[in-house]
Amino acid sequence: MDIAPDRRAAREAARRRHARRGSVVAAVSSVVVLGGLAMLIVSSPGWEDVQRTFFSWEVFRDSFPDVLAGFWLDVKLFLVVEAVVLVLALGVALVRSTRAPALFPVRLMATVFTDVMRGVPVILVVYLIGFGVPALGIAPDWLVQDPIYLGGIALALCYTAYVAEVYRAGLDSVHPSQRAAALAVGLSETQAMRHVIVPQAVRRVVPPLLNDFISLQKDVALVAILGPQEAFRVAQISAASDFNFTPFLAAAMLYLMVTVPLARIVDRQQAKARRRQGHVVAT
Amino acid sequence: MSATVPVLEVRGVTKSYGDRAVLRGIDLEVGEHCAVALIGASGSGKSTLLRCIDLLEEIDDGDVFLDGEVITDPSCPAVGVRRRLGLVFQAFNLFPHLTVLQNVVLAPMRSHGVPRAEAEASARELLGRFGLEGREGDYPDRLSGGQQQRVAIVRALATRPRALLLDEVTSALDPELVGEVLSLVRGLKEQGMTMVIATHEMAFAREVADEVCFLHEGRVLERGDPARIFSAPEQPETRQFLRRVVETGRL
Amino acid sequence: MPKIRRSILAVVLAAFATVALVACGDDDETASPTTETTALACEKADLALVTPGTLTVATDSPAFPPYVIDDDPTSGKGFESAVAYAIAEELGFTAEEVTWIRVPFNSTFAPGPKKFDFDLNQVSIKAERQKGADFSSPYYTTPQGVLVAGDSEFAGATTLTDLKDAQIGVQVGTTSLDAVNEVIAPGKQVRVFNDSNDVVRALKNGQVDAIVTDLPTTLYLRDAVVEGSTLVGQFEAPGGDDWGAVLEKDSELTPCVTAAVDSLRDSGELASITEQWIGAEAPVLALE
Numbered sequence: 001m002d003i004a005p006d007r008r009a010a011r012e013a014a015r016r017r018h019a020r021r022g023s024v025v026a027a028v029s030s031v032v033v034l035g036g037l038a039m040l041i042v043s044s045p046g047w048e049d050v051q052r053t054f055f056s057w058e059v060f061r062d063s064f065p066d067v068l069a070g071f072w073l074d075v076k077l078f079l080v081v082e083a084v085v086l087v088l089a090l091g092v093a094l095v096r097s098t099r100a101p102a103l104f105p106v107r108l109m110a111t112v113f114t115d116v117m118r119g120v121p122v123i124l125v126v127y128l129i130g131f132g133v134p135a136l137g138i139a140p141d142w143l144v145q146d147p148i149y150l151g152g153i154a155l156a157l158c159y160t161a162y163v164a165e166v167y168r169a170g171l172d173s174v175h176p177s178q179r180a181a182a183l184a185v186g187l188s189e190t191q192a193m194r195h196v197i198v199p200q201a202v203r204r205v206v207p208p209l210l211n212d213f214i215s216l217q218k219d220v221a222l223v224a225i226l227g228p229q230e231a232f233r234v235a236q237i238s239a240a241s242d243f244n245f246t247p248f249l250a251a252a253m254l255y256l257m258v259t260v261p262l263a264r265i266v267d268r269q270q271a272k273a274r275r276r277q278g279h280v281v282a283t
Numbered sequence: 284m285s286a287t288v289p290v291l292e293v294r295g296v297t298k299s300y301g302d303r304a305v306l307r308g309i310d311l312e313v314g315e316h317c318a319v320a321l322i323g324a325s326g327s328g329k330s331t332l333l334r335c336i337d338l339l340e341e342i343d344d345g346d347v348f349l350d351g352e353v354i355t356d357p358s359c360p361a362v363g364v365r366r367r368l369g370l371v372f373q374a375f376n377l378f379p380h381l382t383v384l385q386n387v388v389l390a391p392m393r394s395h396g397v398p399r400a401e402a403e404a405s406a407r408e409l410l411g412r413f414g415l416e417g418r419e420g421d422y423p424d425r426l427s428g429g430q431q432q433r434v435a436i437v438r439a440l441a442t443r444p445r446a447l448l449l450d451e452v453t454s455a456l457d458p459e460l461v462g463e464v465l466s467l468v469r470g471l472k473e474q475g476m477t478m479v480i481a482t483h484e485m486a487f488a489r490e491v492a493d494e495v496c497f498l499h500e501g502r503v504l505e506r507g508d509p510a511r512i513f514s515a516p517e518q519p520e521t522r523q524f525l526r527r528v529v530e531t532g533r534l
Numbered sequence: 535m536p537k538i539r540r541s542i543l544a545v546v547l548a549a550f551a552t553v554a555l556v557a558c559g560d561d562d563e564t565a566s567p568t569t570e571t572t573a574l575a576c577e578k579a580d581l582a583l584v585t586p587g588t589l590t591v592a593t594d595s596p597a598f599p600p601y602v603i604d605d606d607p608t609s610g611k612g613f614e615s616a617v618a619y620a621i622a623e624e625l626g627f628t629a630e631e632v633t634w635i636r637v638p639f640n641s642t643f644a645p646g647p648k649k650f651d652f653d654l655n656q657v658s659i660k661a662e663r664q665k666g667a668d669f670s671s672p673y674y675t676t677p678q679g680v681l682v683a684g685d686s687e688f689a690g691a692t693t694l695t696d697l698k699d700a701q702i703g704v705q706v707g708t709t710s711l712d713a714v715n716e717v718i719a720p721g722k723q724v725r726v727f728n729d730s731n732d733v734v735r736a737l738k739n740g741q742v743d744a745i746v747t748d749l750p751t752t753l754y755l756r757d758a759v760v761e762g763s764t765l766v767g768q769f770e771a772p773g774g775d776d777w778g779a780v781l782e783k784d785s786e787l788t789p790c791v792t793a794a795v796d797s798l799r800d801s802g803e804l805a806s807i808t809e810q811w812i813g814a815e816a817p818v819l820a821l822e
Binding site for chain 1 (some may be wrong): 711728741
Binding site for chain 2 (some may be wrong): 177180181183186187188191199204
């Protein structure tokens with residue numbers, strides 16, 4: 001029975017046909033769906049009005065510089081909060097992961113902290129810290145008078161709780177045999193944590209960490225409720241003064257300019273992590 | 284009646300996990316330059332015994348002595364003991380985020396305070412001696428299982444341990460890779476390394492070991508000269524175990 | 535199936551467009567006072583009054599200072615009380631010929647017959663209110679008021695220049711932000727809050743040095759909300775609310791009251807009444 005070559009050729013031809021048909025279908029359906037959607041929107045009776053109120057080039061051009069200046073504040077706040085969160089969260093995660101009896105009270109505090117902060121809406125924490133702490137009357141002037149500090153602290157608290165849980169999952173995912181191996185070569189518990197477990201845990205949680213940072217990048221806009229004129233607030237002011245929503249579009253574009261590249265980095269990291277895991281399994 | 288103190292001595296060690304007694308009073312002596320092979324079915328307590336000696340597990344009763352000094356006393360700092368012993372795992376347990384060289388120098392640098400240059404020089408020398416030259420910059424997942432296990436042995440040797448504990452170091456390897464690891468261990472024996480070897484490779488145990496201990500249900504049921512144990516086992520359990528091993532072609 | 539999906543999409547988009555349309559359509563009509571310039575027949579004897587021979591004027595109960603002092607509009611004391619008597623005089627009525635009644639704020643401009651000839655109750659002239667009632671020309675345009683904590687270093691400010699270094703807070707979507715930026719042009723970026731609660735909270739907490747709202751709100755905040763605060767003054771800014779006297783829809787009296795208000799404004803009497811009652815509360819701040 002020597003029909004294999006024919007079979008192979010036929011199979012390959014079928015595969016090619018299938019692939020070709022797949023790309024044709026994809027192209028046609030894209031054109032039909034997207035084109036149809038665009039046609040439907042543009043030909044709708046309200047389109048002109050929507051265009052004027054949401055997509056006005058003039059308003060966009062006029063409001064963009066102010067919104068951009070506000071966005072710069074968002075970016076700075078984001079970067080500082082992110083750095084603080086990365087360090088603090090690791091501390092909280094390590095405290096929650098230790099078994100030392102002496103640390104029980106700290107561990108309890110860390111547990112309560114993460115439970116509360118994760119369960120409460122970010123906006124509420126921003127309000128509470130932003131208006132509540134100054135109301136106590138014990139905070140120093142520099143803190144009271146700068147909403148960026150207060151808002152930053154509120155965001156850092158919330159995201160420290162989220163990120164600590166991500167770290168903790170990462171620490172838990174490192175197999176106990178790694179700890180055993182580290183101890184067996186003569187490292188102390190602390191050295192094992194520092195040189196063996198934490199580096200592996202951090203590597204594994206990079207994709208979920210980036211996800212949290214994408215949401216942080218958007219949540220910095222919540223600090224607006226404390227008064228500073230960041231991008232969203234500037235857009236709101238501008239929109240309120242001439243009854244046109246285009247400035248929001250400008251703000252949204254700026255947020256996307258940061259979050260979309262971040263999202264692509266997440267994708268790439270996740271793919272890399274999958275490849276690496278696959279490789280490890282294969283050996 | 285020898286006046287020399289054994290390197291390792293285990294006296295009446297017991298260990299249970301909950302209700303399950305894994306070690307039921309183990310006695311063991313390992314003299315200088317000697318290799319003792321632990322044989323026995325899976326679950327007979329070989330691995331647990333090694334982990335107890337390296338203080339990775341806390342024993343319930345009994346004592347372990349290293350160079351005549353009790354190391355299982357709760358007041359004895361475990362880190363200091365582990366620095367004087369080397370343990371090699373069945374599943375290698377290399378640090379996957381570190382290169383081969385970094386795996387080897389981590390302990391000398393961090394726990395023995397050896398300067399980096401010195402640690403790296405002796406690590407390169409050791410790796411070269413065990414046929415791992417040129418692999419220093421590779422990550423573990425780039426190596427074959429046999430190479431990984433050799434790196435793991437080098438990592439254990441890098442701290443110049445008083446004794447080496449080998450926990451079924453070939454069990455996770457493909458059959459064609461077993462040889463390279465066993466010949467490495469053979470070389471260590473020739474150089475006079477004191478070793479406790481838990482193994483399923485009976486031929487190897489017979490060849491390398493000075494003494495063979497048969498563990499059965501947490502006890503040393505029979506011990507003695509390898510040639511005698513393998514040719515004329517006294518206990519029925521030993522005979523049964525060896526027969527099964529022969530059937531599966533391991534002897 | 536595709537047909538159904540398309541019609542769902544059409545419905546969704548239509549709803550979306552409709553919302554946008556409605557949202558925008560509303561704002562096009564700008565509030566403008568009723569200015570009918572028919573030949574004026576505003577002789578006292580010819581006026582169509584609720585009670586002949588008497589001018590019936592309405593205000594809210596209770597009425598608050600500085601608009602009515604001691605809740606007694608008949609005294610002529612207080613801004614709106616004084617304006618009412620000035621209009622009456624323009625129309626030829628003596629003080630004794632003026633009668634006051636009390637009407638709640640919301641029913642003043644509700645459609646339907648009125649029990650008053652006109653009503654003074656800080657009612658802003660707005661397009662939708664003009665559908666149910668007439669408004670005279672404005673007798674007052676609200677300026678901006680500046681409120682600070684009593685112990686603030688800015689409590690003694692007498693000019694807008696004194697406020698240049700203050701951290702100022704306003705509410706988003708109000709005219710106050712533009713007013714502050716254009717008129718005061720402060721050195722520190724103005725803080726913008728979601729609502730007046732947050733603005734007040736920030737002032738109480740010392741998170742801002744001063745808050746700017748339209749003057750009537752500032753007066754209310756000072757008297758009822760922020761204990762121990764100081765109203766350092768007021769300043770004119772574009773975009774303030776216009777207050778007009780409210781009359782019955784299509785009332786013959788409307789042009790007469792408008793003429794009276796215009797006359798008071800032209801003669802400067804309106805300005806002096808404003809200065810006497812509201813200026814006393816909040817000195818006018820100028821740039822140095």
